[in-house]
Amino acid sequence: MVHLLTGNPMASPTTTSFSSAVSTAATILAAAAASVIFVILRRVRYRRLGLPPGNLGLPLIGETLQLIGAYKTENPEPFIDERVKRFGPVFTTHVFGEPTVFSADPETNRFVLQNEGKLFESSYPASICNLLGKHSLLLMKGGLHKRMHSLTMSFANSSIIKDHLMVDIDRLVRFNMDSWTGRILLMEEAKKITFELTVKQMMSFDPGEWSERLRKEYLLVIEGFFTLPLPLFSTTYRKAIKARGKVAEELTVVVRRRRAAEETKKDMLGALLAAEDGFSDEEIVDFLVALLVAGYETTSTIMTLAVKFLTETPLALSQLKEEHEEIRGKKMESESLQWSDYKSMPFTQCVVNETLRVANIISGVFRRTTTDVEIKGYTIPKGWKVFSSFRAVHLDPSHFKDARSFNPWRWKSDSVTTSPYNVFTPFGGGPRLCPGYELARVELSIFLHHLVTRFSWVPAEEDKLVFFPTTRTQKRYPIIVQHRDRS
């Protein structure tokens, strides 16, 4: 046996391969034993800490592969359902390199959202922070966050939308749809619309060469957000960081010019430049970049999915058309929608709610505990990650009857017995409540209005919904559109 251990050159090939097989098997066995011991010790330690029950999966990768595998399909629900059934609505798992407490419980989610800045703070991986920029609203904390959040809210509130933003939303949606003919990729078109809207709202630029160039760079930045879980090894991520630099350069030029100019404009940039204590150029640029990120992918995905769900639910589509035909019937062909029109679209709001509920584009939010936190009889230690899942609540049959199907009528006030609004949080809540929630609703409603009154359409081919890395349809929802004859 000596040569087995010393690598004797006189050993025969058969003996050598036998010895190496034995040593490989021994290594595998030792590794397996070490993993089992590690898993047992970890379970004992976490139980002693008073954490919610759960399964932490394999060392390092935890349950990440199961989660990604589930979210890459049309039906990721079993990942959550199985764990809720086994451990209850608050359980411990291990995803994206860290042990995480997962909440599928609306009360816990509300507690987490409301205690932002006290017991919890928002938490993003370093790779995402680099793309957002350190002064982005999503990363800000404390007093500065409060100030910037209310400034953003004040810019996107109902009266500003009514008096200033609505006219441009209507005009730009119509302008984009003018060129629609034959086969289009709806997701791409919706993205173009939301990008142009955001650029207009932020800094008063109409669509043109500059905004299209910015959009191309921007698409690369967005790609970088979805290179998890190992972004630093990805060329897509490196390209995204480079593109982020270019976007920031372009925006810096705009900010400097506007600072130097005498005139003030009634847009987001104007509000930032006029703010009392003042913001540096870098702070403003980071803020604008993050605003584009927050409003772009979200609103355009909901636009696309609303159309997909409506196409698959003809009764809902025909009721929606009726509502919009009635509004359009009282107007000239090219007359803009007014705030009063938006307010007379009750069924549209049901469709928007139901799309937000079923699609769950922001499926939940990550937070980190800033101290030991007691929840539902468990203790979550300081520094731990918590994931408040909106998706799990929105698709839970104990909160929404027949929860997994698209049923906009459930939102009709006369059909609601216990208000689903209590557990419906597509825009989050607490101090980080989405400041664009009303703006997104208005954009969606105007988009649907012009779509159903101007076009009929059929899907160009079958397309599936997937939920990783984001909620999207696999083929960007190709449809064939036809202008409706309104005579």
Ligand code: HEM
């Ligand atoms: C359907 C469309 C949208 C959905 C579903 C959505 C959802 C959300 C959610 C869930 C959050 C909370 C994140 C957290 O708590 O960590 C959030 C935050 C945010 N949203 Fe939206 N959003 C949408 C559209 C928009 C639009 C159009 C804007 C542009 C004004 C916007 C700007 C923001 C910003 C700046 C934040 C960060 C707030 C903060 O951290 O204080 N969102 N959004």
